[in-house]
Amino acid sequence: MDPKSAEIAREQEYFDRAEKHREQKRQGGSLAGQAGVHPAAAAALIREARQRAEQVGGADDAVAIGRIDDQEGAALYIGKHLILDEESEPLVISWKAPAAEPYYLASHADARNVARKRTFACSGNHIDDFTDVIFASIAAAVAGPDSELLRDLNRGRTGSLRDIVATIQAAQFELIRAPLEQVLVIEGGPGTGKTVIALHRVSWLLYQHRERLQAREVLVVGPNPTFARYITSVLPSLGDTEVAQVDITKLAPEVALGWRDEPDAVRLKGDPRMVGLLARALDGRVGVPEPAERLLVDGRFVTLPGPEVEAAVTAARRLDMPYTQRRLALRDSLVQMLADRGLAAPAGVVENLLSRLWPVMTPGAFLRDLLGSKERLFAAGGAEFTTEELLSLRRRAADRLSEQVWSRHDLPLLDEAEQLINGSPQRYAHIVVDEVQDLSPMQLRSIARRSSTGSLTIVGDLSQSTGAWARDSWAEVAEHLPAKLEHHVVNLRYGYRVPKQIFDHAAPLHRVAAPEAVAPEAVREGPQGPRIHRAEEADRAGRVATMAAVHAAEGRFVGIICAAPQRGEVEEALAANGSSWSSADRGELGRAINLVSPQEAKGLEFDAVIVVEPEAIVASDPRGLRLLYVALTRTTGYLDVIAVGDPLPLKASEPSRKALAMPGAPLPSSVAGPAAQVAILVRNSTANERWAEVLREAARLLERPE
Numbered sequence: 001m002d003p004k005s006a007e008i009a010r011e012q013e014y015f016d017r018a019e020k021h022r023e024q025k026r027q028g029g030s031l032a033g034q035a036g037v038h039p040a041a042a043a044a045l046i047r048e049a050r051q052r053a054e055q056v057g058g059a060d061d062a063v064a065i066g067r068i069d070d071q072e073g074a075a076l077y078i079g080k081h082l083i084l085d086e087e088s089e090p091l092v093i094s095w096k097a098p099a100a101e102p103y104y105l106a107s108h109a110d111a112r113n114v115a116r117k118r119t120f121a122c123s124g125n126h127i128d129d130f131t132d133v134i135f136a137s138i139a140a141a142v143a144g145p146d147s148e149l150l151r152d153l154n155r156g157r158t159g160s161l162r163d164i165v166a167t168i169q170a171a172q173f174e175l176i177r178a179p180l181e182q183v184l185v186i187e188g189g190p191g192t193g194k195t196v197i198a199l200h201r202v203s204w205l206l207y208q209h210r211e212r213l214q215a216r217e218v219l220v221v222g223p224n225p226t227f228a229r230y231i232t233s234v235l236p237s238l239g240d241t242e243v244a245q246v247d248i249t250k251l252a253p254e255v256a257l258g259w260r261d262e263p264d265a266v267r268l269k270g271d272p273r274m275v276g277l278l279a280r281a282l283d284g285r286v287g288v289p290e291p292a293e294r295l296l297v298d299g300r301f302v303t304l305p306g307p308e309v310e311a312a313v314t315a316a317r318r319l320d321m322p323y324t325q326r327r328l329a330l331r332d333s334l335v336q337m338l339a340d341r342g343l344a345a346p347a348g349v350v351e352n353l354l355s356r357l358w359p360v361m362t363p364g365a366f367l368r369d370l371l372g373s374k375e376r377l378f379a380a381g382g383a384e385f386t387t388e389e390l391l392s393l394r395r396r397a398a399d400r401l402s403e404q405v406w407s408r409h410d411l412p413l414l415d416e417a418e419q420l421i422n423g424s425p426q427r428y429a430h431i432v433v434d435e436v437q438d439l440s441p442m443q444l445r446s447i448a449r450r451s452s453t454g455s456l457t458i459v460g461d462l463s464q465s466t467g468a469w470a471r472d473s474w475a476e477v478a479e480h481l482p483a484k485l486e487h488h489v490v491n492l493r494y495g496y497r498v499p500k501q502i503f504d505h506a507a508p509l510h511r512v513a514a515p516e517a518v519a520p521e522a523v524r525e526g527p528q529g530p531r532i533h534r535a536e537e538a539d540r541a542g543r544v545a546t547m548a549a550v551h552a553a554e555g556r557f558v559g560i561i562c563a564a565p566q567r568g569e570v571e572e573a574l575a576a577n578g579s580s581w582s583s584a585d586r587g588e589l590g591r592a593i594n595l596v597s598p599q600e601a602k603g604l605e606f607d608a609v610i611v612v613e614p615e616a617i618v619a620s621d622p623r624g625l626r627l628l629y630v631a632l633t634r635t636t637g638y639l640d641v642i643a644v645g646d647p648l649p650l651k652a653s654e655p656s657r658k659a660l661a662m663p664g665a666p667l668p669s670s671v672a673g674p675a676a677q678v679a680i681l682v683r684n685s686t687a688n689e690r691w692a693e694v695l696r697e698a699a700r701l702l703e704r705p706e
């Protein structure tokens with residue numbers, strides 16, 4: 001046996017021994033259910049056992065990810081979870097324990113008493129190989145990634161992000177363990193590890209602050225359901241199963257989505273001026289008493305003077321409480337007025353009057369009534385909004401609340417209304433927000449109101465910021481976040497995902513679309529450079545389907561990124577080719593072939609990416625060059641770009657007639673005001689819609705209110 005194989009065999013013995021102890025701990029847990037006599041007690045024990053098993057680590061995980069030997073020759077094995085022997089001595093320590101720090105921080109410049117760092121490559125608990133870094137006596141600092149990191153980065157991807165405990169880099173580790181009491185903004189280009197670091201940071205914070213920070217007090221927010229699902233298994237794999245992980249649409253009452261807002265309305269619904277508008281509109285729902293209010297108590301009428309009732313309403317209005325609580329206060333006042341007249345009326349007696357003065361309100365009913373009424377909008381808008389703005393919010397309300405279809409951009413408004421009507425939602429001691437660069441002020445408020453401490457980890461990249469609230473500076477984001485604690489922005493420099501040749505292809509876009517942001521340095525070469533395919537419109541989709549099938553046949557996880565105009569033809573071509581695929585827009589991800597819009601592709605990665613018609617991607621957003629940059633930086637290995645037009649447009653072009661005809665596309669700036677409303681209305685009206693209704697609505701839009 002060669003020396004390395006002999007060493008692997010010795011290490012394997014240690015791994016096997018540790019695994020035996022891990023299994024014993026797991027078994028100890030799984031018998032707990034049988035020990036309980038009462039079924040409820042047994043269920044609780046089983047639940048606890050399951051949690052314990054998760055904290056022990058999966059049976060398929062290696063017991064250790066690495067080992068450090070100090071200058072005196074003492075070895076310390078490091079894994080995802082602590083494993084003790086029969087004497088309760090540690091066989092493996094957790095990566096989060098202070099003693100594990102040198103594993104991540106030792107460098108040739110500062111060895112931290114580490115003589116050797118060993119990283120294991122395993123299949124399950126079987127050691128395939130290991131690599132050593134010898135620190136002793138090597139003076140020169142060696143830059144660049146170690147071979148274990150490269151091996152890990154070159155592994156094929158699946159539909160879910162993995163933990164990186166074995167290969168966390170020193171700069172990343174510093175962010176993972178940065179103090180809890182701050183707003184930490186982690187910025188960095190595509191694939192610098194922002195997401196994965198933020199998740200490891202959660203695990204690390206829960207471990208270090210276990211006395212005062214519980215998993216249930218931590219919230220992780222992603223930008224959409226696909227992304228939330230993509231990252232969801234990292235924390236459980238680190239033993240943290242109880243952290244709430246949601247996409248931002250979940251921070252609002254549950255409603256049926258499906259309405260598409262026009263760009264003006266999208267922008268406005270994210271505007272912080274909506275806070276005042278909603279508060280004024282809710283106040284507008286409070287009624288005015290009659291000069292004399294008559295109530296039927298015990299079969300006879302009692303009259304309450306209007307001014308007295310009005311004083312009670314005014315007092316309730318002034319209370320610093322949510323609408324529903326103030327309603328209860330008004331009810332108490334009305335009951336008291338009757339009591340003052342010697343009438344012991346049950347609360348129900350005043351209910352009719354109360355419903356008129358202070359109607360019961362739900363966020364959905366309130367917002368539907370507001371957006372559906374020009375009068376209500378104009379009354380609440382005040383001087384802060386232009387006529388055009390208020391009209392852009394107006395839409396026909398469904399007759400029944402259950403039939404109302406909402407847009408994604410209504411959600412932060414519903415959340416704001418929920419706060420105004422029913423008070424604060426559940427709050428969290430630490431919140432992580434990923435892809436924060438695109439969030440509107442109203443969405444950021446939704447997050448801020450859920451923070452009990454002001455401690456946040458914010459993750460994003462300005463060079464990937466697109467949409468109605470595209471940002472150019474962190475200050476624009478920070479002003480809507482809690483200001484209780486200091487804000488620190490830290491930049492990650494190295495790009496781990498995108499191979500160098502491919503990043504070089506995308507880099508010119510970065511320079512024109514986000515000149516202020518720092519571009520990452522790619523740490524590795526890929527299997528090949530980007531391949532640019534010129535196509536005719538007629539054969540474009542067919543070639544996409546063929547390329548996807550070839551990549552999939554090689555076992556690669558494939559992402560086809562295309563804008564809305566090309567989506568139909570690509571779906572048809574895939575179907576004609578007999579390929580099955582997942583659609584990220586429906587929240588799915590994970591088959592060999594995935595079809596993704598450039599917006600939904602943010603944060604995701606694939607072994608092979610096919611970017612369809614870059615010009616169409618650029619045309620689909622006012623910051624379209626950034627969107628193309630996002631699309632080109634999703635690959636860990638292969639990139640194909642297929643284009644009838646320019647494969648690398650560096651200038652955002654005037655939208656074509658065809659693009660303008662698409663619902664949701666921005667109109668030229670010369671078409672504004674009511675004319676824009678009418679243009680949008682006509683564009684959105686399909687042939688089978690009732691034209692009389694469309695024309696009536698158009699006439700209504702053109703008649704300007706005073």
Ligand SMILES: Nc1ncnc2c1ncn2[C@@H]1O[C@H](COP(=O)(O)OP(=O)(O)OP(=O)(O)O)[C@@H](O)[C@H]1O
Nearest residue numbers: 164167168169190191192193194195196496497603
């Ligand atoms: N230290 C590391 N060891 C192994 N893999 C790493 C390391 N750092 C980052 N990666 C990998 O690089 C890829 C990109 O990481 P991640 O998705 O967190 O980047 P990001 O900065 O959030 O990217 P984007 O801006 O595109 O959302 C992931 O596959 C991640 O596992």
